[in-house]
Amino acid sequence: MPYGVKHGVKSPGNFTMGDMMGLALSGSAGIIAALVTDYQQSGEASALYTINQWVVQLGSILGFSDIPLWMVVIGMTVLGAASIFYFQPITRQGAFAQGFGLLAVLMTAVPANLAGGLQGINDNLPGLEPAATTREASLQGRLYNAAYSASPAQAILVQDRRGPSKYDVHLTVNFPEGLPADISTLIRRGALRGRLHNEDTDQTWDLFKSSGGTVRQQGNSLVIHAGVPARSQTAQLWVRVEAQGYAIQIESYRASTNNAVEWTVNMQPSSTPLFMQRLNKSYWF
Numbered sequence: 091m092p093y094g095v096k097h098g099v100k101s102p103g104n105f106t107m108g109d110m111m112g113l114a115l116s117g118s119a120g121i122i123a124a125l126v127t128d129y130q131q132s133g134e135a136s137a138l139y140t141i142n143q144w145v146v147q148l149g150s151i152l153g154f155s156d157i158p159l160w161m162v163v164i165g166m167t168v169l170g171a172a173s174i175f176y177f178q179p180i181t182r183q184g185a186f187a188q189g190f191g192l193l194a195v196l197m198t199a200v201p202a203n204l205a206g207g208l209q210g211i212n213d214n215l216p217g218l219e220p221a222a223t224t225r226e227a228s229l230q231g232r233l234y235n236a237a238y239s240a241s242p243a244q245a246i247l248v249q250d251r252r253g254p255s256k257y258d259v260h261l262t263v264n265f266p267e268g269l270p271a272d273i274s275t276l277i278r279r280g281a282l283r284g285r286l287h288n289e290d291t292d293q294t295w296d297l298f299k300s301s302g303g304t305v306r307q308q309g310n311s312l313v314i315h316a317g318v319p320a321r322s323q324t325a326q327l328w329v330r331v332e333a334q335g336y337a338i339q340i341e342s343y344r345a346s347t348n349n350a351v352e353w354t355v356n357m358q359p360s361s362t363p364l365f366m367q368r369l370n371k372s373y374w375f
Contacts, residue, residue, distance in 0.1 A: 114171040116182040120189025121170030125163060128197050129365075133280045137200035138162060139373045146374040160369040166193065203373075205285055205296040208303025208316035211258050257345040259286070261297075261314040262354045263331055268310045270335055273298075281334035281364065287375035288318055289342075290325035294375050297331070320347050328375060329355060336360055338367045 128136050142162050149155050170189040177192075179185040263284075269276060276282035277298050284297030295316070298305060303316035318327065323346060330340045337360035345351045360367070 110174070112182055113174045113179060113185040116185035117170045117174045117179075117189035118167045119170075120186040120191075121167050121193050123186075124190045124193035124197065125166060128193075132202075134283060135202035135204055137197040137202070139203040140200050141166075142373040143203060143375075146372060155374065156372050158370050158372050163369070205294040205299070207299040207301030208286070208295050208297065208305075208314070209256075209319070210302025210304070211256075211315055211317045255347070256317040256320050257288075257325070257327070257347060258350040259314070259316045259318050259327070259345070260350055260352050261286075261316070261329065263312045263314070264354065264356045265310045265312075265333065265336065266357065267335065267359050269333065273305075273307060273312070276334060283330075283332040285328075285330045285375060286316070286318065287328040287330075288320075288325055289328060291319060291321050293319065297329070318345070318351075320345075323347050327351065327353075329353070330375070331355055331357065332364060332368070333357060334364055337362070338364075338371055340371075 125138070129138055138159060142157065142159050145162055145165075146155050146157050149157050170192065173189065173192055174185055177188050179188050269282070271279075271281070273282065282298065285294055286297055287294045295318070297314060303314065305312060305314050307313075325345050327343045327345045328340065329343075330338065332338045336357040339355055339357055341353075341355055343351060343353050
């Protein structure tokens with residue numbers, strides 16, 4: 091009998107509730123298979139993290155923002171089950187393929203949630219005025235003094251035009267039991283990840299990707315020096331560090347342009363696998 095001749099396919103309108111439940115489960119299985127593939131193979135570039143950010147932003151409008159990754163997975167699975175009522179596959183194999191393909195298209199359309207590299211402390215950061223030369227600084231000083239003697243409002247205007255430039259971040263991450271492997275190996279395997287986020291500007295940087303910032307190991311600690319672009323005198327900075335053998339740590343720090351940010355993060359040992367911990371975290375940055 092030639093391939094493609096089907097037997098037992100029901101006519102439209104003859105599908106029972108049990109048939110539809112089976113098709114819905116098959117569609118969900120296709121979604122889950124695509125989710126697992128993307129989650130394991132794409133690492134930080136997985137579209138799940140971007141979707142989690144979008145869901146958190148939407149949830150914050152409705153009054154709740156602590157939405158962990160596992161809730162996004164459940165929502166996507168429900169979407170796969172419900173999609174059969176639109177695409178109306180007539181076999182479970184077709185429902186599975188339809189669910190897998192639906193998520194594959196969605197994952198392709200969603201941009202990767204990748205952060206830029208850390209800037210150096212002495213860099214002229216993008217979008218900010220470079221430091222004035224000695225002659226320019228002298229001229230600005232004379233203008234400031236003249237404006238101050240003439241009008242305090244004008245003095246404030248001249249001072250504000252110079253504005254804050256950056257926060258000098260000195261971050262120390264302590265690993266009490268050390269790291270299980272070389273840093274580059276852990277980063278390549280996805281067993282060591284980190285993000286630095288400026289809540290004021292809504293910018294995020296990869297702690298272990300450098301565009302001038304420095305990351306060095308000192309014993310059981312990682313010491314990171316970076317310049318974070320500033321829009322105001324103070325801002326709330328956030329850091330998230332994920333390492334194999336440790337609990338995911340999320341902390342914040344009130345930074346000021348007047349003082350260097352001396353920040354220490356102490357990691358806590360944990361036997362819970364990282365992929366399980368990640369599912370229980372809300373990835374809003």
